[in-house]
Amino acid sequence: MTATGKATQFEYKALYKPNQLIYGLGQTAVITGWTVKQAIAKHLQPPEYAVIGQLYSPTRGINLLIRNLLFNPHVRFLVVLNATREDNNAGACQCLLDFFRNGFEEGVCDTGLRCWVIRSPIPGYIDLEVKASALEHLRESIKYQETKSISETVSLVKSYVQQKALAAWGLPLNFPMPTVEPTILPGPRYGHRIEGKTIAETWVKIIHRIKTTGTIRPTGYDGQWQELIDLMAIVTEEPTEFYFPEPNYLPIDRPFLEEYISQILDDAPSREGLKYTYGQRLRSWFGRDQIDQVIQKLIGEIDAASAVMNLWDVKDHEKGGSPCLNHIWLRVVDNELSLTATLRSNDMFAAWPANAMGLRALQRYIRDKISKSSEYNLKMGPLITISQSAHIYDDTWSNAEQLIKQQYATICRKIDYHDPAGNFLVEIAENEIVVTQTTPGSGEVVGCYSGKDALKLIREICTASPSIRGDHAGYLGMELQRASECLKTGAKYIQDSK
Incomplete structure (x- = not known):
C-alpha cells in the first residue's frame, strides 16, 4: 500500500x-x-x-x-x-x-x-x-x-x-530456451494398434509410434503436442504386482502408483477447489456405485456385453474440466475378463503408464470380487486402452527421444514369434509354390494359396489375413521369393533353410 x-x-x-x-x-x-x-x-x-x-x-x-x-x-x-x-x-x-x-x-x-x-x-x-x-x-x-x-x-x-510496496529486486531477466524439433516420418493419422506383454514395454512402443509419425499441432495450453488419433494399446501379461523395470524408466514409481490406484478405486468427498477423481465418478457421482453394478451384472449374466461404466457427465460440456477417462467396458470371453477403457484425451508420456496401471488394478479388483461372490474363477484377460487423442507435449519431446534411444531397440529384440493370424507352411508342389495356413494353437488348416508369382501370393495372403504381423509378412515375402527362385532354377526348396 x-x-x-x-x-x-x-x-x-x-x-x-x-x-x-x-x-x-x-x-x-x-x-x-x-x-x-x-x-x-x-x-x-x-x-x-x-x-x-x-x-x-x-x-x-x-x-x-x-x-x-x-x-x-x-x-x-x-x-x-x-x-x-x-x-x-x-x-x-x-x-x-x-x-x-x-x-x-x-x-x-x-x-x-x-x-x-x-x-x-x-x-x-x-x-x-x-x-x-x-x-x-x-x-x-x-x-x-x-x-x-x-x-x-x-x-x-x-x-x-497491508505491507508497504517493495521495489523490484532487479530488471526483468530472459534467458534463451532450448527447443526440440522432431523428425516426422509418413504414416497413418487415424487408427493404430500396439501390443505388448507389460505396460512398460507397451509404453515404449507407444512413444516410438507417436514420435515417429505423430502430427504436430498447437494445444490449448500455450504449446504444441505430437498426436495420433484413435490409438489402441493392448497389454496382455502385466504381472499382479506390476512390472517396474530396473533401472526404472517409467515416469512413475510404486509409491505414486499406490496413491493413484486409490483415486480410481475409492470414492472421495467433494471439496472446494478440487476436481473430481475417477473413483468419485465411478462410485457416487451419478448416485450409483458403478463398480459394484458391473460386478453384479457379470455375476448374474457372465456373458453380458453391457457391463459398462461411464465417467462423462453431460454437464461437463458447460463447466469444463471434463474427465479424460470417459468409458469402461468389461467382457468375459472363454472364462477371461478383459477391460477396455476409452480416454478422449491422453498424455501418453506422463500419464498413460499410471492410467494403465490404475485400470489394471480396477480390472483385477472386479475379477477378485466376482470370484469371491460367485462360482466363476475368471482369468485376467488383456487390458485395452483406446486413446482418442494420443499425444506427447512439447516439453517432454526430449525425454521421449531419450527413452526411445535407450529402450526401443532392446524391446524390439525381445521377439515373440506368436502371430494370431496363424502359421504358414511354404513348399513347392506340382511346379507351384504352395502356402498352407494353420491356426496358431491346434494347427488346423484354415487356408491354402498357390501360384508361381511371389508378389501376387503375398498380396493374396495379406488380403485374406489383414491382421498378420508386419514382421511375419516380411518373412513370408522373403521365403516366397526364395521359393520362386528355386522354382525357376530347379533347385530344391526347404523353408527356413539358407
Missing part, C-alpha cells in the same frame, strides 16, 4: 504458459498446486496478487515458473498452496519450496542433459542457460510461505497487501 492507502499496481507478464494464469496487479505470486486456481482467485481482488497459477509437475513446470518469476522482478512474495493428496503424490510444490529453502546444484536431468538440479528428494530441474547468479538473486529476493488450505492462502495474501 502507498502512504495514501491506495494499492500500488504492477503488471505481470508471462513468457511461458501465459494463457494458463490469472493475472493481478500486486506483488504476490500464488501457486495452487493441484487446487484449481479459480478457487483462490474468487476470494481475492486483482490488486491483491500478481499472478495465480497451478503447478502439477516438478520436472515439467518449475523450470517455466522460475523463468516467469525472473522476468517479473516486482514479485516479492510467493505463497505455495501444498494441500492435497495429489500435491503430495506429485511433489511439485514441495520441490518448488525446496528450491527456495535449499537451493540447487549442477547435475543432469532424467534425459542425461546438464542442468541445475534442485536440492530436493523430488526431482526438479532448471535449464543451465539460466545463470546461477540470477537464480540466487531470485531466492534471496522473494519471501516464500507454504500454506495448507484455501482460507490460509487467502488470509496470507491479504496480509501482504
Whole structure:
C-alpha cells in the first residue's frame, strides 16, 4: 500500500504458459498446486496478487515458473498452496519450496542433459542457460510461505497487501530456451494398434509410434503436442504386482502408483477447489456405485456385453474440466475378463503408464470380487486402452527421444514369434509354390494359396489375413521369393533353410 492507502499496481507478464494464469496487479505470486486456481482467485481482488497459477509437475513446470518469476522482478512474495493428496503424490510444490529453502546444484536431468538440479528428494530441474547468479538473486529476493488450505492462502495474501510496496529486486531477466524439433516420418493419422506383454514395454512402443509419425499441432495450453488419433494399446501379461523395470524408466514409481490406484478405486468427498477423481465418478457421482453394478451384472449374466461404466457427465460440456477417462467396458470371453477403457484425451508420456496401471488394478479388483461372490474363477484377460487423442507435449519431446534411444531397440529384440493370424507352411508342389495356413494353437488348416508369382501370393495372403504381423509378412515375402527362385532354377526348396 502507498502512504495514501491506495494499492500500488504492477503488471505481470508471462513468457511461458501465459494463457494458463490469472493475472493481478500486486506483488504476490500464488501457486495452487493441484487446487484449481479459480478457487483462490474468487476470494481475492486483482490488486491483491500478481499472478495465480497451478503447478502439477516438478520436472515439467518449475523450470517455466522460475523463468516467469525472473522476468517479473516486482514479485516479492510467493505463497505455495501444498494441500492435497495429489500435491503430495506429485511433489511439485514441495520441490518448488525446496528450491527456495535449499537451493540447487549442477547435475543432469532424467534425459542425461546438464542442468541445475534442485536440492530436493523430488526431482526438479532448471535449464543451465539460466545463470546461477540470477537464480540466487531470485531466492534471496522473494519471501516464500507454504500454506495448507484455501482460507490460509487467502488470509496470507491479504496480509501482504497491508505491507508497504517493495521495489523490484532487479530488471526483468530472459534467458534463451532450448527447443526440440522432431523428425516426422509418413504414416497413418487415424487408427493404430500396439501390443505388448507389460505396460512398460507397451509404453515404449507407444512413444516410438507417436514420435515417429505423430502430427504436430498447437494445444490449448500455450504449446504444441505430437498426436495420433484413435490409438489402441493392448497389454496382455502385466504381472499382479506390476512390472517396474530396473533401472526404472517409467515416469512413475510404486509409491505414486499406490496413491493413484486409490483415486480410481475409492470414492472421495467433494471439496472446494478440487476436481473430481475417477473413483468419485465411478462410485457416487451419478448416485450409483458403478463398480459394484458391473460386478453384479457379470455375476448374474457372465456373458453380458453391457457391463459398462461411464465417467462423462453431460454437464461437463458447460463447466469444463471434463474427465479424460470417459468409458469402461468389461467382457468375459472363454472364462477371461478383459477391460477396455476409452480416454478422449491422453498424455501418453506422463500419464498413460499410471492410467494403465490404475485400470489394471480396477480390472483385477472386479475379477477378485466376482470370484469371491460367485462360482466363476475368471482369468485376467488383456487390458485395452483406446486413446482418442494420443499425444506427447512439447516439453517432454526430449525425454521421449531419450527413452526411445535407450529402450526401443532392446524391446524390439525381445521377439515373440506368436502371430494370431496363424502359421504358414511354404513348399513347392506340382511346379507351384504352395502356402498352407494353420491356426496358431491346434494347427488346423484354415487356408491354402498357390501360384508361381511371389508378389501376387503375398498380396493374396495379406488380403485374406489383414491382421498378420508386419514382421511375419516380411518373412513370408522373403521365403516366397526364395521359393520362386528355386522354382525357376530347379533347385530344391526347404523353408527356413539358407
